[in-house]
Amino acid sequence: MDARLHRRLGSYTIWALALSTAALIAVIFFLQFLWFGTEANTQWRNLVSHDWRLPSAVTLSTLVIRAAGAAQTTIAVSLVASVLLESHVRLSRVPEVSIMRFSNPGSWVSGWIMCETVPANPLAGLLGVLLLLVSLALQFSSTILLADFATVPALTYNATTHLNVSYGGALGMLGTEYTQSGSIWSSTPHQFPVFAEHNEPDYVQFSDNIHDTGVSVRALLPVNSQSHRELLSEYNGYLTMVDTRVACVRPNLEDVRLVPTEVPGMAGKPATFAHFEGRVSTNESIPLLATSILKEPAEFRCLANNHEEPSSLGFGQVAFTLCPFDLDMGGLLSPLTFHKIGGLAYLLFNHTNTTLGVKNVSEGWTTSPDGIWSKLRAPTSFAQGPAEVRATLCYDARSFSNTTRLVKATSGKRRIEPQIVVAFAANNGSETSLLDSQFASIDTAPVRSQLGATSHKESTEERGILDLYISPDYNDSQIEVKSLEVYGSSNYFLDRTLSLMTVRPTFRINSILLCNGCISTWAEAPGKNYVIDETLRAIFFDTLQDTGSPAVALQALFTIVSQMAYQRLRPYFYVSNTGRVTIKQDLNIPVHKRGFGIVVAMVLLQCVLVAASVVLFHRRSRCTHLADSWQVMAHVLEDKAGGDTGRGQMRTPKGKGTERVLSERARLAEGWQLSGMVRRRNSDEEEGDVTDKPVVAIRRLEVPKAKKGKA
Incomplete structure (x- = not known):
């Protein structure tokens, strides 16, 4: 410088x-x-x-x-x-x-x-x-x-730990009523845990005759903590998987009749229940469909509502009945089982706004195509009231067999597990109770978004689930519970119990009623029938209304039932295996x-x-x-001639403190004085400073050096 x-x-x-x-x-x-x-x-x-x-x-x-x-x-x-x-x-x-x-x-x-x-x-x-x-x-x-700044998943914590992923013969088959009756269908889901999903678009089809969700493998997580599931970024370990693919086709219905069945009722009074009977087949070709149901028409018998007139309790509400076929009919073959084992076939009836509580046999029902549905019309002799029913034939691929495998699941975004919310509407200025379904509704949108059960299917990240990575040939390593190899399965008890609870109970289910009040005394109806929980009904109905697809609605229903069964069994898991869980913590960081x-x-x-x-x-x-801060004080000016008018010759003011300033300047051997020259105004000009470029200059102030001994 x-x-x-x-x-x-x-x-x-x-x-x-x-x-x-x-x-x-x-x-x-x-x-x-x-x-x-x-x-x-x-x-x-x-x-x-x-x-x-x-x-x-x-x-x-x-x-x-x-x-x-x-x-x-x-x-x-x-x-x-x-x-x-x-x-x-x-x-x-x-x-x-x-x-x-x-x-x-x-x-x-x-x-x-x-x-x-x-x-x-x-x-x-x-x-x-x-x-x-x-x-x-x-x-x-x-x-x-x-x-x-924004709150995003930012910090990763890797933990290699032993995870309980199954159970073995020490617990056997648990309780038969608990695991073999199919009562899971009447249970209420309290949680909707995060899962991982793998999709294959090859078979996806939505046309007038066929609705096919395509292969959709969903893996259930053995992570106990909800907060850990919500923060989960990556999982490497054993997961139990299920293929939730569902395909529905327009059925060919033959010899349809409505048959009453009288059984002893309460207090010795007989009760009458109506069943649809007939034969069903299809001309549609679906990939990976077991051929048994295509060879010849299959017999069906499905419980209908018992509304005898439009004024009956429950009439006018949405009413469906899902009827599984015999177990040997077979459904869609799953790549998880290497195309050896399939799911089930179902007839889904929509009998909303119909009165079918007949006491006499009604034959001669006619059918006509209605998109993915076949529309059934009552014969002219049927004088019971409004009777227009629709039916569709559906298949699923759920089959639990050696489905606990070593896989990887990842997600780049934190999620919040959805919850069901009951929304109330005002009724004359006051809230209503849950019993009044006219003014209370269940908001299923968050759950349906997680399940992909919406008209616009979002990405896995937007849905808050993980991406599941499976080998192309589905030959991922299977868990081995060695003491059970004699049963022909490396994970026999878990596979069999899940199957009994959700797909193939020991006692075959005749009808699953997706309606509220459509059968007043359903517990007395012949056969094994279940009325599903209100939450499951709402999810099914809302999905069907939003997407128009019974296949998507059933896929959502089957996924939740599989989750409920898995979560119910998870406390009994004791067979552990090493797995790596990666938690992604949300932080407020610069984004x-x-x-x-x-x-x-x-x-x-x-x-x-x-x-x-x-x-x-x-x-x-x-x-x-x-x-030199003293320089400022040497530059304080006064106008000797004109006061504060700004005219005249400027000089350093003299006063009591000036000598001290000059003495200090002398000590520094240098000093400066500010003087200003301005143009004088004529006598008729206004008083004040002249603003047209007044000249201000600083000149050197010659100050004699102070004598020795003086300040």
């Missing part, structure tokens, strides 16, 4: 500029570390692992930016003020500008003075204005930086880069403006010494 410039700036100014610049550079590098750090960096992980650390670090960084920026701005404004004082400045502003070299009066005063000087000295004036504007903008650096870029740009602009101020001071200023 030039020696003269060094002397005029002073050591304090130089050190202040150097330290503030170094502080700004250090803060920028620190913020860059925060904004672009990754979890692979241990220091970054330690910093962001606690919610309070990162915002606190940003706040402290912005405090340093504001403090360093304010110091630089104060010095730079002093430099610009020195240049203005030695060039052109309004005479009335001379004291303020002179003092500004050593004490900043504040942004508003300094900014106003700088704006006034722009016409006379554009370079110095604009430089001063820009310095103050950038300094003001830096005061909002904290707000700008925090605008980049966007715009705010960081703006702050960096402002800091760089600040440094450039400060450097420009130093260069301008070096080239345009000749007299000011920033290290």
Whole structure:
């Protein structure tokens, strides 16, 4: 640095500029570390692992930016003020500008003075204005930086642990009523746990005659904690899987008749129940469908409602009946079982707004196509009331056989497991109870979104589930419970129990009633019948209404039932295996880069403006010494001739303190005096300062050296 410039700036100014610049550079590098750090960096992980650390670090960084920026701005404004004082400045502003070299009066005063000087000295004036504007903008650096923050999955925790994934012969078959009766269909789902999913689009089809969801393998997670499931980023280990593919076709119905069955009722009174009977076949070809049901028409018998008239309790509400065929009929073959074992076939009847509680045999029902449905019309002799029924033939691929395998599931987003919400509507200004279905409804949208049971199927990330990775040939390693190999399955008891609970109970289910009040005394009906829970009914109905597809609605239903069975058995699991669970913790971290870029740009602009101020001071200023604050006092002026009119010859005021000033100047062996010359006005001109470029100059003040012994 030039020696003269060094002397005029002073050591304090130089050190202040150097330290503030170094502080700004250090803060920028620190913020860059925060904004672009990754979890692979241990220091970054330690910093962001606690919610309070990162915002606190940003706040402290912005405090340093504001403090360093304010110091630089104060010095730079002093430099610009020195240049203005030695060039052109309004005479009335001379004291303020002179003092500004050593004490900043504040942004508003300094900014106003700088704006006034722009016409006379554009370079110095604009430089001063820009310095103050950038300094003001830096005061909002904290707000700008925090605008980049968002809560996202950021920190990964890997844990290799032993997970209980199955159970063996020590528990046997558990209770027969618990596992073999099919009573799971009447259970209420209390949770809708996260699962992993693998889809194959090859067989997906939605046409007038066929609705096919395609292969959709869903894996059930053996993770007990809901919070861990919601934070789960990756799972490597054994998972129990089920193929939830469902395909529905328009059936060919033959010899359809409505047959009443009378059974003993309560208090010795007989009860009459109506059943649809007939034969069903299909002409549609579906990939991986077991051929037995295609060879010849199959017999069916399905329970109908017993509404005898439209005024019957429950009439008008949505009513469906799902009737499984005999177990040997077979459904869709699953790649999970290497196309050896299939699911079941079902007839799904829609008998909403019909009265079928007959006491006499009704034959001669006719059919007509209605999209994926076949529409059944009652014969003219049927005088019971409105009777129009629709039916569709559906197949599923659920089969639990060696389905607990070593696989991987991942997700890049945290999720929240959905819950069912009961929504109430006002009834004369008061809330209603759950019993009043006219004014209370179940919001199933979050659950249906997770299940992909919506008209617009979202991505797995949007649905809050994991992506399941299976080998193309489905030959992933199967869990081995060695003591059970004699049963022909490496995981015999879990596979068999899940199958008994959900697909093939020991006692065949005749009808699953998806209706509320369509059969008043269903427990007395002949055969094994179940009325499913209100929550499951709502999910089924809403899915069918939203998608128009019975296949998608049944897939959602089958998935929930499989989950309920698995979650009910999970407390009994004791067969463990090593697995790796990766938890992704949500943190409030910098996600966007715009705010960081703006702050960096402002800091760089600040440094450039400060450097420009130093260069301008070096080239345009000749007299000011920033290290000599007494110089300000020597520049306080009075008007000897005209008072405060601004006219006359200016000089250093004389008074009691002047000798002390001059004595100090003598000690420093140098001093300066400010004088001003203005053009006098004519007698008819107004009083006041002349604003057309008054000349202000600083000249050297010759002060004799003080004699020895004097201050």
